[in-house]
Amino acid sequence: MTTPIDKVLKRMGYKPIALIGEGSFSKVKLATSQKHHHNVAIKIVDREKAEEDFVRKFLPRELEILRLVTHDHIIQVFEFIEVGSRRMCIVMEAAAKDLLQKIHEVNCIPKDQTKTLFSQMVSAVNYLHQINIVHRDLKCENILLTANDQVVKITDFGFGRFVDASERSRTFCGSAAYTPPEVILGKPYDPKKYDVWSLGVVLYVMVTGTTPYDDRNVRQLARLQQKALVYPDNVDVEESCRTFIGTLLQYDPSNRRTIQQLAEDPWLQVSQGQGTSAAD
Numbered sequence: 001m002t003t004p005i006d007k008v009l010k011r012m013g014y015k016p017i018a019l020i021g022e023g024s025f026s027k028v029k030l031a032t033s034q035k036h037h038h039n040v041a042i043k044i045v046d047r048e049k050a051e052e053d054f055v056r057k058f059l060p061r062e063l064e065i066l067r068l069v070t071h072d073h074i075i076q077v078f079e080f081i082e083v084g085s086r087r088m089c090i091v092m093e094a095a096a097k098d099l100l101q102k103i104h105e106v107n108c109i110p111k112d113q114t115k116t117l118f119s120q121m122v123s124a125v126n127y128l129h130q131i132n133i134v135h136r137d138l139k140c141e142n143i144l145l146t147a148n149d150q151v152v153k154i155t156d157f158g159f160g161r162f163v164d165a166s167e168r169s170r171t172f173c174g175s176a177a178y179t180p181p182e183v184i185l186g187k188p189y190d191p192k193k194y195d196v197w198s199l200g201v202v203l204y205v206m207v208t209g210t211t212p213y214d215d216r217n218v219r220q221l222a223r224l225q226q227k228a229l230v231y232p233d234n235v236d237v238e239e240s241c242r243t244f245i246g247t248l249l250q251y252d253p254s255n256r257r258t259i260q261q262l263a264e265d266p267w268l269q270v271s272q273g274q275g276t277s278a279a280d
């Protein structure tokens with residue numbers, strides 16, 4: 001069934017062909033494009049269905065960030081289309097799947113591919129932090145894969161924001177499984193160290209196929225995060241990788257390394273031809 005928004009998009013040269021994602025106030029449609037000569041993903045945000053805080057604060061931040069950033073491993077936005085005062089359409093490059101879908105396919109990512117993909121993530125987040133942008137919702141579902149699952153594209157900057165070098169955040173945002181203990185406990189936090197913790201959880205999921213902490217009871221989560229990391233018996237994770245993950249999942253954020261320090265870590269270096277270096 002063709003909707004009014006589909007008709008508007010068609011006049012702009014886009015033909016929606018499938019619904020590939022849906023939230024409480026947004027949808028993502030796959031569409032053909034006369035302009036770009038390849039398929040695109042179009043995120044359609046309905047301001048009337050969204051909470052006031054999102055419309056007033058988070059959506060403007062996301063749009064500002066997407067207009068500014070340019071990086072090989074951050075989703076590319078082609079166009080912003082306002083449809084009246086109610087809807088915003090964000091036309092982006094399309095991806096085959098997200099990282100969580102990939103992990104469900106293979107259970108855990110092979111070691112060499114893990115280093116390649118994770119190096120790309122660190123490269124993108126390092127770029128963001130250097131220009132004082134934080135993501136605050138890094139998780140497997142927000143890491144897209146293109147080019148035969150070999151290229152990372154970070155997406156969904158709904159909780160992203162600009163920060164000063166020493167600025168602390170207070171907003172509880174993101175998904176509990178990827179949220180650091182200081183945020184769970186409601187303390188003012190360094191949002192860049194938030195991103196580092198989230199990357200640690202992503203890496204743990206990549207090599208084990210499961211999250212490091214049981215997040216079903218958020219009130220107990222910070223206590224669990226204080227304990228030593230445990231790895232499943234049925235997966236083989238090399239000791240150097242476990243040590244590296246441990247530097248990301250430091251309970252005390254002052255002991256957690258910066259993204260630049262992660263980018264320069266010897267464990268993360270990939271051989272030439274495997275992908276973007278994290279320190280690029």
